[in-house]
Amino acid sequence: MSRITVVTTLSIALSGMLAMPAYAAELNLSVELPQLNVAEYHRPYVAIWLEGADQKVAANLSVWYQNKDTKEGHGTKWLPDLRQWWRKSGRTLKVPVDGVTGPTRPVGKHALKFSDRQPALANLAPGTYTLVVEAAREVGGRELVKIPFTWPAKSTQTAQAKGSSEIGTVSLSVKP
Template identity: 45%
Template structure:
C-alpha cells in the first residue's frame, strides 16, 4: 500500500467535503501502532446503521486507491466483510467524498452526515489489515447529538463520536 500524503493531524480532505460547518457531529478514529515485522496500513470503513432497522450508510472507506493492474486495491475491499455485506458490495469505487487512501497509525476525524433523521444509531468501524487481523467496533449514538465512545482491542483504538 502506498504511503498516504495526508498527515494524521490534518483534517481529512476527502471526508471533509461532506462535513457541514461548525456544529455537525463527527467521529474520531484511532489507528493504533502495531509492532510487527510486516506492517501494512489497514483498510478501514465506517458506516451508520439506524437501530430501528434500515439501510446502512457508509461514511468513509480507506483503501489502496492507487493500486491498479492485475490486483487492484479494490480487490481486498471484501475483506471488510461486514461492511461489504451491509452495502459495500453495491458501492461503486472510488466514491466521491467517501473514499480515500489508507491511513498511517494516528487519529483522524470524519464528519457524520448532518442530514441523518433524529433517532438512535450505531456507528460501526471495521478494519482489516494485510497479513494482520480484522476488527469491528460499534459505537451507539443518537441524533440530535449525543455522542459515545468505544475502543477496539487489536486493529482499532478509541472511536469517539462528538
C-alpha cells in the same frame, strides 16, 4: 440622534443578524489506528458507516483503501475483507465514491467531521443509530467497534469505544 441615523443603525444591525451563519447539527469522530509491533505491517482498510435500529446501513461515512494499482492488483480487490461493511453495503457500491472513499491512513488519530448539510447526513431521519468502524489488515486481523447515539441530538452526546488490536480508541461527539 436623528431619525435617519436610527433607521440606518437598525438596518445595519438587522443585516448583521441575517448574515450570521445558521448552526448545523454535527457528527465529529476520531479514529485511532494503533502502532503494531509486527514483522510485516500494512495499513488497514477501514470502513465507517451508520446503521439504523434495523441494523441496515443508513449512511456510508468513509472508506479507506489502497486506491491505486500495485503489483498485487487494484486495492478494490481487498474491500471484501471488510466483511460486515461489504455484506451490508460495500458490494452494491461502485468505488470510488466522491466524498466517501479515500486512501488508507497511517498510524495515529484521524479526525472526521460531518454536517447535516452533507449528503451522508442530510436525509438521515430522526432516530437511534449506531456508528460502526471496521478495520481489516493484510497479514493482520479484523476488528469492529460500535457506538450507539441518537440523531439529531437535542444536546451534545459523547461516547467512546476501544478496539483490542486493529482499532484504537474511537470517539464520537454529536452536536445539535
